[in-house]
Amino acid sequence: MAEKPVLVLALGNDLIADDGLGPAAAALLAPHLSPQVELKTSAAAGMELLEELVGFEAAIIIDAVKTGAAPAGTIFRYRLEDLSPVAAPSAHWAGLPEAQAVAQHLGLPFPREVVIFAVEAQDLATIGHPLSPPVQQSLPVLVSQILEELAALTARSAVGTKAFSSGVTSMGRSPELAGN
Amino acid sequence: MSRTVVIDPITRLEGHGKIAVFLNEQGNVDRAYFQVPELRGFEKFAVGRPAEDMPQITSRICGVCPTAHHMASTKALDALYQVEPPSAAKKIRELVYATFFVEDHALHFYFLGGPDFVVGPQAPKGERNILGVLGKVGLEVGKEVIGLRREMRELITRAAGKVIHPVFGLPGGIAKPLTQEDVEAFRKGAAHAVEFAKFSLKVFADVVLANQAYVDWITSDIYTHKTYYMGLVDEQKRVNFYDGKLRVVDPAGREAALFPVSEYLDYIGEHVEPWSYIKFCYLKKVGWKGFVDGTDSGVYSVAPLARLNAAEGMATPAAQEEYERFYATLGGKPVHFTLANHWARLIELLYAAECMAELAADPEILDPHVRTLPSAIPAEGVGVVEAPRGTLIHHYRTDERGIITAANLIVATQNNAARIAMSVDKAAKGLIKNGEVSDGLLNMVEMAFRAYDPCHGCATHALPGSMPLIVRLYNPQGQLLREIRRDG
Numbered sequence: 001m002a003e004k005p006v007l008v009l010a011l012g013n014d015l016i017a018d019d020g021l022g023p024a025a026a027a028l029l030a031p032h033l034s035p036q037v038e039l040k041t042s043a044a045a046g047m048e049l050l051e052e053l054v055g056f057e058a059a060i061i062i063d064a065v066k067t068g069a070a071p072a073g074t075i076f077r078y079r080l081e082d083l084s085p086v087a088a089p090s091a092h093w094a095g096l097p098e099a100q101a102v103a104q105h106l107g108l109p110f111p112r113e114v115v116i117f118a119v120e121a122q123d124l125a126t127i128g129h130p131l132s133p134p135v136q137q138s139l140p141v142l143v144s145q146i147l148e149e150l151a152a153l154t155a156r157s158a159v160g161t162k163a164f165s166s167g168v169t170s171m172g173r174s175p176e177l178a179g180n
Numbered sequence: 181m182s183r184t185v186v187i188d189p190i191t192r193l194e195g196h197g198k199i200a201v202f203l204n205e206q207g208n209v210d211r212a213y214f215q216v217p218e219l220r221g222f223e224k225f226a227v228g229r230p231a232e233d234m235p236q237i238t239s240r241i242c243g244v245c246p247t248a249h250h251m252a253s254t255k256a257l258d259a260l261y262q263v264e265p266p267s268a269a270k271k272i273r274e275l276v277y278a279t280f281f282v283e284d285h286a287l288h289f290y291f292l293g294g295p296d297f298v299v300g301p302q303a304p305k306g307e308r309n310i311l312g313v314l315g316k317v318g319l320e321v322g323k324e325v326i327g328l329r330r331e332m333r334e335l336i337t338r339a340a341g342k343v344i345h346p347v348f349g350l351p352g353g354i355a356k357p358l359t360q361e362d363v364e365a366f367r368k369g370a371a372h373a374v375e376f377a378k379f380s381l382k383v384f385a386d387v388v389l390a391n392q393a394y395v396d397w398i399t400s401d402i403y404t405h406k407t408y409y410m411g412l413v414d415e416q417k418r419v420n421f422y423d424g425k426l427r428v429v430d431p432a433g434r435e436a437a438l439f440p441v442s443e444y445l446d447y448i449g450e451h452v453e454p455w456s457y458i459k460f461c462y463l464k465k466v467g468w469k470g471f472v473d474g475t476d477s478g479v480y481s482v483a484p485l486a487r488l489n490a491a492e493g494m495a496t497p498a499a500q501e502e503y504e505r506f507y508a509t510l511g512g513k514p515v516h517f518t519l520a521n522h523w524a525r526l527i528e529l530l531y532a533a534e535c536m537a538e539l540a541a542d543p544e545i546l547d548p549h550v551r552t553l554p555s556a557i558p559a560e561g562v563g564v565v566e567a568p569r570g571t572l573i574h575h576y577r578t579d580e581r582g583i584i585t586a587a588n589l590i591v592a593t594q595n596n597a598a599r600i601a602m603s604v605d606k607a608a609k610g611l612i613k614n615g616e617v618s619d620g621l622l623n624m625v626e627m628a629f630r631a632y633d634p635c636h637g638c639a640t641h642a643l644p645g646s647m648p649l650i651v652r653l654y655n656p657q658g659q660l661l662r663e664i665r666r667d668g
Contacts, residue, residue: 128225
């Protein structure tokens with residue numbers, strides 16, 4: 001098991017307008033994370049995420065989406081199991097549910113819980129633009145929702161950890177011992 | 181009644197491709213368009229920045245092939261500063277680049293192309309996925325793909341700093357030499373990669389070529405286009421991913437052009453269509469004649485099949501054997517079957533692996549002299565590599581301080597855009613008759629463009645499990661008549 005049981009994986013590219021949501025949220029979250037939480041940012045996709053996720057008990061993924069079904073800045077919360085099950089592959093990369101399915105088939109330790117926070121984007125195509133105002137404005141609410149979710153996930157993953165590690169809970173570790 | 185069918189992804193997270201099908205009065209396909217929303221503003225973003233930042237910036241605009249952008253950009257800087265990297269630096273760049281090809285091509289064959297071929301185009305939808313591939317080739321192979329990929333990525337990190345965004349390319353060379361320990365790791369990785377590539381070609385022979393129904397798909401007219409082909413070649417006109425001249429062959433396989441990339445503007449034109457952001461590349465000397473096949477049409481193609489067609493052979497022995505088998509099996513050069521890209525990709529996988537082995541065995545690769553310091557005043561530079569998805573060109577102009585005044589990128593999918601559009605059009609024409617949209621349409625159209633492995637912008641993410649598609653049928657007044665959804 002990973003040194004830190006919970007992962008926050010912020011996806012996106014800070015060079016491309018609202019795609020920078022993940023990195024922007026990560027910067028705001030960083031000072032508030034408990035020692036049980038590891039924060040990573042990535043601009044990669046699909047099977048690359050498999051490598052990022054393997055070994056954690058639980059994970060939160062942050063990303064921008066364009067569903068076209070809600071105003072820009074709307075925050076969506078999904079659980080991984082809410083997303084489409086494995087289907088035909090994309091034109092380019094496998095998706096997250098496929099990464100999970102592959103991990104399960106191959107016996108790799110995939111997080112037991114994956115919660116996804118996604119924010120409806122306005123612009124995902126203009127290089128060098130900042131976050132759009134509605135996405136920028138969603139950040140404080142997004143960050144507080146993620147911190148609440150993390151508290152719950154950390155508590156649950158600590159229970160899971162206890163069962164596996166004979167009483168040494170990750171909640172009980174001091175920050176100095178947690179490593180980076 | 182004329183109608184429009186739009187196959188449109190509902191989120192941007194996986195593929196950005198959008199397919200619009202215009203039906204005529206009889207309900208047959210008048211014309212199908214493959215639209216690619218491109219990232220905007222790159223040129224504007226680049227202007228005013230120091231040229232030496234470009235290998236980092238351009239690798240950061242793409243989450244899929246950062247190593248290709250990094251390398252094309254670094255080579256453009258060599259040209260801009262008129263500096264020749266030392267031989268060891270070139271070899272290390274090429275070694276890293278071959279390693280990247282192994283990783284990318286292996287993943288594509290098993291995880292993306294695999295569902296079309298290893299599982300089969302006619303298999304039930306529920307099986308046409310990665311798990312179906314694993315079911316057919318075995319879980320051990322799945323572990324092997326993941327393991328090989330991790331090993332290749334660790335090697336790239338070792339030599340290039342970061343795998344997601346490499347940081348080792350500098351004008352005139354690279355940032356650090358390799359150690360004996362690095363080279364040992366590359367030798368081990370190369371041996372592993374060669375073995376894996378040979379195994380993959382055997383899987384292709386056993387599962388695909390031994391199945392007449394699959395061979396019939398590959399060679400069917402629906403997936404055939406007789407166009408020009410372009411790719412980088414070495415001095416013996418053999419396939420090269422990292423360096424050389426661009427060679428173009430005509431639909432009969434005759435050499436139509438051979439030029440250094442610095443002259444690309446004389447050879448490559450960009451045609452604009454009102455329905456797409458993408459500029460369609462064509463051969464200037466032949467001219468733009470529309471989305472049509474043949475020697476009179478300037479449409480050309482890039483990527484694995486095109487590279488094999490545009491060359492005279494492979495520079496490594498086992499890949500050369502496979503190259504010969506490829507043409508002997510498919511009826512001689514050039515091969516025009518779009519789906520043969522999957523086989524060509526595996527031959528390139530073997531070439532890349534053998535290339536790694538040769539470079540890692542070369543004693544010069546340990547030479548600590550890996551940088552020639554630039555001293556010339558910069559003005560203009562063009563760099564080219566073959567990205568896994570085809571020819572990638574970076575072109576910068578700067579002031580005398582090296583600040584960018586103009587930038588132009590021609591990416592692989594742009595080179596291929598016209599032919600991809602033609603393939604999608606042909607597949608749609610074969611599958612939509614008298615207003616009836618065949619159930620297999622989405623899959624068959626997707627198969628047409630998946631063979632090219634098109635890159636739909638440079639920051640695709642991974643949330644949904646598949647590329648969600650919507651088919652919309654419109655009447656001539658633009659009113660929605662019907663909608664078919666596939667949300668994943």
